[in-house]
Amino acid sequence: MMTRSEQLYKEAKQYLPGGVNSPVRAFGAVGDTPRFITRADAAYLWDEDGNRYIDYVGSWGPMLLGHNHPKIRESVVRACEQGLGFGAATKIEVDMAKLICEMAPSVEMVRMVNSGTEAVMSALRVARGYTRREKILKFQGCYHGHSDAMLVKAGSGALTQGIADSAGVTAGCTKDTLLAAYNDLDGVRAHFEREGEQIAAVIVEPVAANMGVVLPQPGFLQGLRSLCTEYGALLIFDEVITGFRLSAGGAQKLFGVMPDLSTFGKIIGAGMPVGAYGGKRCIMEVVSPVGSVYQAGTLSGNPVAMAAGYTMLRLLKEQPQIYDQLQSGGEYFFTQLQKIIQKAGVPCQISHIGSLGCLFFTDRAVTDYESARASDTNAYAAYCRYMLRHGIYVAPAQFEAMFLSTAHTRPLLDDTLQIAETYFSAI
Ligand SMILES: *Cc1c(COP(=O)(O)O)cnc(C)c1O
Numbered sequence: 503m504m505t506r507s508e509q510l511y512k513e514a515k516q517y518l519p520g521g522v523n524s525p526v527r528a529f530g531a532v533g534d535t536p537r538f539i540t541r542a543d544a545a546y547l548w549d550e551d552g553n554r555y556i557d558y559v560g561s562w563g564p565m566l567l568g569h570n571h572p573k574i575r576e577s578v579v580r581a582c583e584q585g586l587g588f589g590a591a592t593k594i595e596v597d598m599a600k601l602i603c604e605m606a607p608s609v610e611m612v613r614m615v616n617s618g619t620e621a622v623m624s625a626l627r628v629a630r631g632y633t634r635r636e637k638i639l640k641f642q643g644c645y646h647g648h649s650d651a652m653l654v655k656a657g658s659g660a661l662t663q664g665i666a667d668s669a670g671v672t673a674g675c676t677k678d679t680l681l682a683a684y685n686d687l688d689g690v691r692a693h694f695e696r697e698g699e700q701i702a703a704v705i706v707e708p709v710a711a712n713m714g715v716v717l718p719q720p721g722f723l724q725g726l727r728s729l730c731t732e733y734g735a736l737l738i739f740d741e742v743i744t745g746f747r748l749s750a751g752g753a754q755k756l757f758g759v760m761p762d763l764s765t766f767g768k769i770i771g772a773g774m775p776v777g778a779y780g781g782k783r784c785i786m787e788v789v790s791p792v793g794s795v796y797q798a799g800t801l802s803g804n805p806v807a808m809a810a811g812y813t814m815l816r817l818l819k820e821q822p823q824i825y826d827q828l829q830s831g832g833e834y835f836f837t838q839l840q841k842i843i844q845k846a847g848v849p850c851q852i853s854h855i856g857s858l859g860c861l862f863f864t865d866r867a868v869t870d871y872e873s874a875r876a877s878d879t880n881a882y883a884a885y886c887r888y889m890l891r892h893g894i895y896v897a898p899a900q901f902e903a904m905f906l907s908t909a910h911t912r913p914l915l916d917d918t919l920q921i922a923e924t925y926f927s928a929i
Contacts, residue, residue: 505550507535507536507538507549508535522536531883532887534887534890536898537549537553542570544569544909545909545910547569555894556894556895556918558905559905560905561768563743563747563769564772565905566818567907567908568910571814573813574810574814574817578774581805581809581810587804594808595803597812598803601812602778604819605819606754608754608760610780610782611782614802614808615777616776616799617767617775617777618765618777619646619648619777621777622738622765623652624779625705625763626638626651626738628781628797629702629763630703633702635699636700636702637701639705640680640704642655642870643655643713643716643871643874644707644712645713646705646765648668650676653668654679654681655871683870684870685716685719685869685870686870687722687726690729699733702736704736706723706738707742709748712902713874713901714874714900715853715858715860715903716853717855723759724759727761737761738762739753740765742765742768743903744858745766745768745769745770746814746815747856747857748855748856748858749825750818752764763779763785765779771811772811776810825856831912832856834915835906835915838915838919842919842926843926845927846929848926849865850865851864858905859903860903862877863882863885863900874901877901889925892921892925893921894922
């Protein structure tokens with residue numbers, strides 16, 4: 503007999519391409535079918551069949567404080583009571599912008615948009631407008647949303663789908679996109695030596711989290727900073743995942759490397775569709791209506807979305823112990839998981855930082871896209887299906903991160919570890 507989720511999936515496929523609104527949700531990468539979710543609270547998700555899961559996806563990052571946080575929910579309900587949107591200036595936008603500028607050390611001015619994709623696309627336009635140069639350097643396996651110029655060796659869904667270049671993207675759109683390997687400063691330097699005066703910006707995930715989790719090696723981010731400064735290119739940190747997760751000031755604060763522009767998403771919307779890009783005042787003042795780089799949005803700065811994001815950021819700013827809790831929870835969980843895997847002798851390793859981590863089913867060190875690709879995706883798929891069947895909702899694809907939250911208490915982490923141990927000791 504079909505489960506309710508299976509029935510809904512069958513129907514969904516009639517009306518939505520692949521039954522979903524974002525490819526990874528189809529569970530194709532793990533040979534399974536989607537769970538249709540009805541509600542979520544704290545660390546739990548419930549599906550249409552009444553199954554309960556401990557959730558390690560967290561809406562792909564936003565749920566740093568767990569699902570359905572009462573303070574965030576209340577602020578959204580209050581905002582709704584005043585009207586869903588005005589398409590006009592509001593105080594909450596000013597409060598939100600001020601708060602982001604206070605928290606992210608390199609950001610002096612910010613523009614709100616509706617997604618991470620939009621934030622990146624706009625930041626690239628700003629970098630090109632400001633420098634009057636055309637080329638952008640990105641790293642293989644880094645994902646920066648689905649705008650045309652960035653769909654070159656992108657991570658995340660694009661990686662598991664095996665689409666290095668999406669159909670429908672013209673050669674003209676990607677001809678100014680240069681590629682380097684993550685952690686390979688020499689490769690970046692070679693690009694600059696060849697055509698440094700044409701490079702507008704280097705864009706990087708300061709911790710790569712869309713090819714699994716790949717940490718920057720010591721000196722990598724600093725090296726990018728020096729090269730950009732030397733050649734007059736802008737350094738863009740895509741902090742859509744790392745921003746407000748790795749510290750209250752994002753990866754830039756954690757690593758002490760200041761980008762010229764930053765992009766945000768996910769956490770700053772607390773689950774609502776929000777993105778933002780920001781940076782130094784002299785750069786951001788090229789944005790319309792002050793400057794000549796056009797960028798607009800009917801729904802940008804929507805008051806309901808701002809209420810959610812503002813409450814989230816206020817909580818993070820006012821309670822620095824949240825980051826100690828995320829750090830110790832992550833350290834405990836991923837270290838224990840590593841021990842379980844070692845004991846079982848499975849060729850798999852854990853890559854992690856703070857509340858972010860992943861399992862790579864390979865015995866080689868993972869430092870970039872090539873080494874991440876060496877992972878056994880079938881082994882991941884089998885692990886994922888087992889975890890799902892036992893009430894643990896992990897990402898339905900090898901090249902995605904696990905997202906812990908403050909709602910992942912020690913007992914919940916221990917329950918998860920116990921299920922993982924049963925799995926790994928049996929294979
Ligand atoms: C998710 C993500 C994006 C795209 O954000 P959307 O809101 O999905 O458009 C961009 N960059 C990074 C690093 C991301 O993880």
